Amino acid sequence: MITAAVMGLVKKFRYILVTEGLLRLLNTEEIEAVIAHEIGHVKRKHLVFYLFFFTGYMLLSYATFDLIIYFIIYSKPVFVFISRSGLNEAMVISAAFNLVVILMFIVYFRYVFGYFMRNFERQADAYVYVLFESAAPLISTFEKITLTSGQSPDKPNWHHFSITERVEYLKKCEDDKTWITRHDQKIKKSIAIYLVGMILTGGLGYHLNFGETGKKLNNHFFETAIQREIQINPNKSNLYRILGNINYRNKNYEETITAYEKAISLKPDDPHVLNNLAWLYATCEDKKFRDPEKALMLAQKAAELMEAPHILDTLAESYYMNGLFEKAVSTETRALRLIKKDRSHYETQLEKFTKAAKENKNASPPIEYKPFSPAQGR
The missing domain is CATH 1.25.40.10 (Tetratricopeptide repeat domain)
Structure with missing residues (x-):
């Protein structure tokens, strides 16, 4: 493989990987430029941010778990499908939940995590200017990789800008170093927006799991589920008992009495x-x-x-x-x-x-x- 990477979060155990294929392909200046790029990842704390973004996904999953369930349960097409197909309701809801989780995983890592990876790579490219006057060796490295790989330099990548885009950006920095500062500011703003989003997500997760909002949604969720189950099995007394308990907790006393009396009439x-x-x-x-x-x-x-x-x-x-x-x-x-x-x-x-x-x-x-x-x- 023709590649390089920085490995390890902890300083004492961190190292830079440069494959033999890349060493054979590049001259000394180009190898130094690649090393400078990897050092840029370390200096800009990109690996720490990657861990942070993984943690952000776990927080997002925790906060939206109940919302996904509510969406599936309240989704009329899902309920109609269950009713008409005769399939097990729990199985269908579980399958739908897993599908939504997979889609959320793909969207998060493809667009949120991918956005930061692409821009971190660009920031690491620009770090070459901290150690060297010119990025010409890094540009020539990209050109050699293009020739050796046989792939189009315009081919997009979810976690890298295309080689053409990376080269054009470096050339702009050659002419005007303010492009480096602009990009650093762009990343700072993006991280700030992400942090605000995660704080709001954490707040949402807290309210859904521990606050009054979550309790109300849970009650509404169970009530809806029971009402739908009653439509399918109208002669099960325990369903009316559960519905009565939910209404009692919600202080809907008239509905509670109606549900309990129906349960008593059946059992x-x-x-x-x-x-x-x-x-x-x-x-x-x-x-x-x-x-x-x-x-x-x-x-x-x-x-x-x-x-x-x-x-x-x-x-x-x-x-x-x-x-x-x-x-x-x-x-x-x-x-x-x-x-x-x-x-x-x-x-x-x-x-x-x-x-x-x-x-x-x-x-x-x-x-x-x-x-x-x-x-x-x-």
């Missing part, structure tokens, strides 16, 4: 949905959605199906909301017996119920409601 003996809807009716921050009577009936049904601490806690809260304070105390005590870790919530609840029971010890007991069966409908 009346699901203790988790019964419990979740009971908790909403008992504790909803929007008081217009509170319904203590329904909460108690649903919670009793859930507790009949599953005796778990969180379900007993909901039942106790429902008793409390209906004024059945002694039952709230006894039920929360049962929940505490079952829970082994993270007992603070249950202990706080028990204190609240006990205090209410003491304060209302002599009050007339309220009417106790019978268990409600969702299968009966409402």
